[in-house]
Amino acid sequence: EDKVVQSPLSLVVHEGDTVTLNCSYEVTNFRSLLWYKQEKKAPTFLFMLTSSGIEKKSGRLSSILDKKELFSILNITATQTGDSAIYLCAVSLSGAGSYQLTFGKGTKLSVIP
Amino acid sequence: NAGVTQTPKFRILKIGQSMTLQCTQDMNHNYMYWYRQDPGMGLKLIYYSVGAGITDKGEVPNGYNVSRSTTEDFPLRLELAAPSQTSVYFCASSYSESQPQHFGDGTRLSIL
Numbered sequence: 001e002d003k004v005v006q007s008p009l010s011l012v013v014h015e016g017d018t019v020t021l022n023c024s025y026e027v028t029n030f031r032s033l034l035w036y037k038q039e040k041k042a043p044t045f046l047f048m049l050t051s052s053g054i055e056k057k058s059g060r061l062s063s064i065l066d067k068k069e070l071f072s073i074l075n076i077t078a079t080q081t082g083d084s085a086i087y088l089c090a091v092s093l094s095g096a097g098s099y100q101l102t103f104g105k106g107t108k109l110s111v112i113p
Numbered sequence: 114n115a116g117v118t119q120t121p122k123f124r125i126l127k128i129g130q131s132m133t134l135q136c137t138q139d140m141n142h143n144y145m146y147w148y149r150q151d152p153g154m155g156l157k158l159i160y161y162s163v164g165a166g167i168t169d170k171g172e173v174p175n176g177y178n179v180s181r182s183t184t185e186d187f188p189l190r191l192e193l194a195a196p197s198q199t200s201v202y203f204c205a206s207s208y209s210e211s212q213p214q215h216f217g218d219g220t221r222l223s224i225l
Contacts, residue, residue, distance in 0.1 A: 104155055
């Protein structure tokens with residue numbers, strides 16, 4: 001059975017801290033790994049990773065994939081209260097009929113002033 | 114662009130009632146999806162569609178039906194609502210199976 005595990009499940013930090021969120025996976029026919037940020041409503045797309053060792057970066061957020069060890073990390077530097085959200089990791093599979101994303105349970109990040 | 118639009122945002126149903134959750138997208142995406150999200154759980158795929166007239170079951174399809182008569186619309190139907198269907202429902206779309214999925218704001222459904 002395909003599995004995506006995120007850790008920690010919740011995290012409380014102070015503004016200005018740097019955080020690292022983890023996502024490990026066990027799937028057949030891996031295509032890509034995606035990170036989403038979910039505040040009160042829709043998950044919003046952050047990154048899609050397909051190749052090992054290539055860092056994707058957007059402002060204070062960055063992510064990298066290790067296809068050998070089957071995990072990804074999402075880093076947030078100089079955290080702000082607006083970073084408070086649930087961060088979802090999902091894996092996309094390749095192959096016939098593999099259209100769904102397999103999601104982890106998410107990491108709830110709370111940034112306090 | 115509005116992106117993916119879901120209606121209604123909230124709904125309370127009685128056991129045994131039926132209803133349709135609406136989803137429309139204006140990005141001309143061929144692929145559309147319905148997920149449910151339960152507290153503390155990841156999103157689970159209910160149904161998906163790869164184009165008008167083509168739908169297929171996802172991981173948790175029991176108790177639901179879908180149709181796809183146009184590229185833009187992908188409604189989800191609950192025929193006989195049960196308490197286990199209390200959840201937040203998300204519709205998503207993507208240009209292809211290898212492109213990121215973009216989500217609507219969700220419909221919070223309670224069945225009492």
